[in-house]
Amino acid sequence: MKKILIANWKMNPVSEKEAIKLARAEDFRNAVIVPPFPFLGTIKKVLKNASLGAQNVFYEERGAYTGEISPVMLKKLGVKYIIIGHSERRALGESDIMIARKVNAAISAGCVAVLCVGEPLSVRKKGSAEVKKYIGRQLRIFKNSKSKDLIIAYEPIWAIGTGKNANPEDAAYVARYIRSIVRVPVVYGGSTNSKNAEYFLIKKEIAGLLVGGASLNGKEFRKMMEIAKRV
Ligand code: PEP
Numbered sequence: 454m455k456k457i458l459i460a461n462w463k464m465n466p467v468s469e470k471e472a473i474k475l476a477r478a479e480d481f482r483n484a485v486i487v488p489p490f491p492f493l494g495t496i497k498k499v500l501k502n503a504s505l506g507a508q509n510v511f512y513e514e515r516g517a518y519t520g521e522i523s524p525v526m527l528k529k530l531g532v533k534y535i536i537i538g539h540s541e542r543r544a545l546g547e548s549d550i551m552i553a554r555k556v557n558a559a560i561s562a563g564c565v566a567v568l569c570v571g572e573p574l575s576v577r578k579k580g581s582a583e584v585k586k587y588i589g590r591q592l593r594i595f596k597n598s599k600s601k602d603l604i605i606a607y608e609p610i611w612a613i614g615t616g617k618n619a620n621p622e623d624a625a626y627v628a629r630y631i632r633s634i635v636r637v638p639v640v641y642g643g644s645t646n647s648k649n650a651e652y653f654l655i656k657k658e659i660a661g662l663l664v665g666g667a668s669l670n671g672k673e674f675r676k677m678m679e680i681a682k683r684v
Contacts, residue, residue, distance in 0.1 A: 456654050456681040457640065457661030459485040459506060459567060459606075460668030461536060473499055478671025481678045483661075485534045490522065497531040506534035506567070509542060512554035514562075524562035535559040536663075538569045538591075540610045553594040560602045567604045567663070568595070569642070570631070574611035581623070585630050592634050599636040606663045607631060612643025614665055619643055621652040621659075628658035647676035654684045 460479055466472055472492040476499045479486055487506035488496045497505050511521035527535060537559060538552035552568070559566040570591040572584045588607075595603070607627050612619050619641070628639040641653045642663030653659050661681065667673045 454638075454660065455483050456659075456684060457483050457485065457604075457638075458668075458674070458678055458681050459487060459534065459536070459640065459642075459661065459663045460674060461487045461506075461508065461539075461642075461663055461665050462489065462668060463508070463541070463665060464489055465669055469495055472496060475669070475671055476500060476503075479503065479668065479674045479678075481675075483681065484674075484678060487534070487536060493527075493530050493532060504533040505531050506536060507532045508536050508539070510535045510537065510555055510559050510564075512551070512558040514558070524558045524564060527559075528562045528564055532564060534565045534567055534604075536567045536569065536606070540569060540571060540608060540613060549591060549594065556595070556603065560600060563602075565602045565604060567606050567640075569606045569608050569663070571606075571608040571610050571612075571643070577609060577611060581626065584627060588627065588631065589634065592631065595635050597635070601637075603635070603637045604660070605631050605635060605637060605639045606642050607639055608642035608663060614644070616644050618645060618649050618653075621649075621656060624653060625656040625658045628656070632658065645677070647673050647680065650677045650680045651684060654681055 476496045482502045484503040485506045537555045556566040572587045624641045638660035640661040646667045
C-alpha cells in the first residue's frame with residue numbers, strides 16, 4: 454500500500470502568498486496538505502496532485518454556533534481529510550465525546566477523519582502497558598470500527614514539536630495495538646523529518662506520517678515524500 458504524508462501546517466504561514474508557495478512545493482500524489490482555514494479555498498485551486506485537509510471541524514451541520522465550521526462546508530470546499538482530536542486541540546478542552554461526534558460528522562459529510570491519539574510523557578514513563586491502557590481509553594468509542602473513512606494518527610504528545618521522535622519499534626508496537634481495536638490504517642506523528650522518516654515508513658503497521666514542523670519546509674517535505682515513494 455502507498456504510504457501517505459499528511460502536512461499539518463497548524464497556524465502557519467501567515468500570508469496567503471507564502472501558503473501558495475508552500476502548497477506548490479508540496480503538491481505530490483499521496484500527500485495531504487492541511488493549511489489554516491482561511492487558505493483552504495485558494496490552496497484547493499493550487500493543488501493538482503495532493504489532497505486537501507482541514508485541521509478541525511464542528512459536529513453540527515449548521516446553526517447558531519458562532520465561530521464553528523461545518524463538515525458540509527468543508528466538503529464543499531474540496532476538503533477530503535479532517536484532522537480531529539489533535540493533542541493541541543485536546544489541550545484547549547476537547548473531550549473524547551466531542552471528538553467522537555466530530556469524527557462521525559466528518560465521515561457523514563463524506564470526508565476521511567484523521568483521529569489523533571497519543572499519551573503524555575508521564576504515561577510513557579510508566580511503560581507500554583500503561584500506554585496501551587491510555588490509548589485504549591481514547592479509542593473505546595471506536596471499538597471494532599472499520600470505516601474506510603477513518604485513519605488513526607498515533608501521536609505521542611511528548612514527541613510533538615519537541616525534536617524527540619518515538620522509537621520506531623515502539624510506534625509500530627502501538628500501531629499494532631491500535632489495529633487490534635480499530636481495523637483502519639494507522640499513521641505516526643511526532644518530530645518526523647527526512648532523517649528519521651524511513652525508520653517509520655518501512656514498518657508495515659505504519660501507513661504514513663502526520664508531519665508538523667517539517668511540513669513548513671518544502672524541500673524537507675519533498676525529501677520525506679521521496680522516501681515514502683521508495684519504501
Ligand atoms: C503534529 O503536530 O501533528 C506533529 C506531528 O508535529 P511535529 O511533526 O512538528 O512534531
